Amino acid sequence: MRASLIQIAVDPDESVNARRQRAASLIAARRGADLVVLPELWPVGAFAYTDFENEAEPLQGPTHDIMAKAAADAGVWLHAGSFVERAPDGTLYNTSLVFTPEGERAAAYRKIHRFGFDQGEAVMMGAGEELVTVALPQTTIGLATCYDLRFPEMFRGLVDAGAGTLIVAAGWPERRRAHWTLLAQARAVENQSYVLAVGTAGTHAGIQQAGHSIVVDPWGEVLAEAGADEEVLDVEFDPARVAATREQFPALKDRRLGLAPPRA
Numbered sequence: 001m002r003a004s005l006i007q008i009a010v011d012p013d014e015s016v017n018a019r020r021q022r023a024a025s026l027i028a029a030r031r032g033a034d035l036v037v038l039p040e041l042w043p044v045g046a047f048a049y050t051d052f053e054n055e056a057e058p059l060q061g062p063t064h065d066i067m068a069k070a071a072a073d074a075g076v077w078l079h080a081g082s083f084v085e086r087a088p089d090g091t092l093y094n095t096s097l098v099f100t101p102e103g104e105r106a107a108a109y110r111k112i113h114r115f116g117f118d119q120g121e122a123v124m125m126g127a128g129e130e131l132v133t134v135a136l137p138q139t140t141i142g143l144a145t146c147y148d149l150r151f152p153e154m155f156r157g158l159v160d161a162g163a164g165t166l167i168v169a170a171g172w173p174e175r176r177r178a179h180w181t182l183l184a185q186a187r188a189v190e191n192q193s194y195v196l197a198v199g200t201a202g203t204h205a206g207i208q209q210a211g212h213s214i215v216v217d218p219w220g221e222v223l224a225e226a227g228a229d230e231e232v233l234d235v236e237f238d239p240a241r242v243a244a245t246r247e248q249f250p251a252l253k254d255r256r257l258g259l260a261p262p263r264a
């Protein structure tokens with residue numbers, strides 16, 4: 001299976017619309033890939049909180065339509081990263097979209113764990129409540145967004161729902177790059193799954209982005225890793241290795257659920 005991770009730069013000197021068009025061109029150049037993946041909130045910037053209101057779009061807004069067409073034009077499965085969705089009741093969500101090679105929307109995932117503690121996304125956006133997986137011909141992908149990477153129980157839920165490839169669309173800061181790499185490998189090892197984690201490049205809202213998109217196999221080996229700047233990371237991997245790894249080293253079968261809590 002051939003995947004391309006588009007580590008697009010998000011800088012304030014480029015308009016949102018120009019970046020949408022540029023993303024579409026980058027996708028067009030990936031014709032022949034099976035799956036193309038974009039990062040978190042690349043139209044506006046994951047930390048550009050002051051722009052969230054102005055740049056919010058309905059589910060089927062400009063980002064949706066441009067990405068649907070880009071998927072169909074390139075004939076690829078497209079995880080279009082996330083954008084700021086304004087729901088009909090006015091709530092904002094950090095929403096990822098997946099399109100089929102025909103340009104049909106296959107899934108929308110609203111980020112479950114919002115980042116910022118008592119500020120930013122955590123107070124400006126609603127939280128998603130549902131895990132989302134999508135069955136591709138080669139593998140079932142499980143969707144996660146950035147800060148979700150810190151919550152292993154969510155990834156276990158995706159695996160229990162059939163995922164063998166875990167996709168993390170992120171806008172991860174350089175300041176915590178070591179966590180990014182470590183957690184991507186941990187999620188792959190503990191879930192015996194591929195992890196495709198794509199971040200952004202550039203600096204917005206004063207936050208330097210880590211880049212360093214990474215692909216990890218079910219044994220925890222890094223198959224490919226990007227640098228810090230804008231880059232398209234192409235990788236080829238064999239989804240059959242998920243079942244093979246789980247069979248050869250069946251740790252997932254040794255889970256002990258429903259343990260008694262400690263005595264008081």
Ligand SMILES: NC(=O)CCC(=O)C(=O)O
Nearest residue numbers: 046115146147171173176
């Ligand atoms: N946009 C995010 O979710 C950032 C997450 C982050 O910086 C971290 O977990 O560290």
